[in-house]
Amino acid sequence: MSQNPYPGKFIVFEALDGSGVSTQIELLIKYLKEKKIKVHLTAEPTRYLIGGLIKSWLSNDWKSTPECLQLLFTADRAYHLEKEIIPLLKKGITVISDRYLFSTLAYGVLEIKDRQWLFDINKKFILPDFTIFLDVSPEICVERIKKSRFSIELFESKEKLREVRKNYHEIFKKFKNIYIINGEEPIKEVFNEIKKIIAEELKT
Ligand code: TMP
Numbered sequence: 001m002s003q004n005p006y007p008g009k010f011i012v013f014e015a016l017d018g019s020g021v022s023t024q025i026e027l028l029i030k031y032l033k034e035k036k037i038k039v040h041l042t043a044e045p046t047r048y049l050i051g052g053l054i055k056s057w058l059s060n061d062w063k064s065t066p067e068c069l070q071l072l073f074t075a076d077r078a079y080h081l082e083k084e085i086i087p088l089l090k091k092g093i094t095v096i097s098d099r100y101l102f103s104t105l106a107y108g109v110l111e112i113k114d115r116q117w118l119f120d121i122n123k124k125f126i127l128p129d130f131t132i133f134l135d136v137s138p139e140i141c142v143e144r145i146k147k148s149r150f151s152i153e154l155f156e157s158k159e160k161l162r163e164v165r166k167n168y169h170e171i172f173k174k175f176k177n178i179y180i181i182n183g184e185e186p187i188k189e190v191f192n193e194i195k196k197i198i199a200e201e202l203k204t
């Protein structure tokens with residue numbers, strides 16, 4: 001994995017499902033636009049063809065091996081970088097992605113024990129300039145999911161989320177520029193924390 005060599009800043013948000021991260025990202029986009037910063041919001045799995053295959057897998061429409069799923073996440077990422085993220089970073093636009101390769105490392109090991117393989121298939125990708133992890137307990141996440149949806153996707157049981165959270169914390173020790181913030185505070189307070197990080201990193 002290499003540093004982002006382009007003029008635009010690449011920011012990643014990571015969190016457990018049900019953490020409320022989308023609300024925070026929406027607030028941030030609005031805030032940056034008000035400050036006249038050119039910003040682009042994106043997400044993984046993407047809205048492109050491979051992202052669609054992943055979403056239909058996660059909704060139990062089809063299935064293959066765990067390796068196949070991880071290769072799809074990685075292929076989706078390669079396409080995402082080439083077609084969307086890198087062209088924008090080259091133009092100096094700030095790109096914010098809701099999930100990126102840390103999701104593969106944290107969720108993938110639930111089914112793939114070979115961590116090195118998961119790392120290796122992501123090796124060619126650029127790293128974000130910084131990552132914000134919204135830390136919320138699995139108990140709260142599951143409650144929030146139950147309130148907002150009828151069906152629970154593949155990775156959303158409490159035990160699985162517990163393991164994923166542990167994985168995130170382990171992985172983040174190995175990377176630089178990771179901000180872990182408490183996502184259990186009220187929305188406004190969480191957002192204030194995010195604004196502080198953004199002010200420091202983007203010099204806004
Ligand atoms: P979403 O709910 O944020 O759209 O993400 C869908 C699910 O996919 C979520 O449970 C996290 C999982 N995921 C992975 O397991 N690996 C990945 O690389 C990505 C991007 C997501």
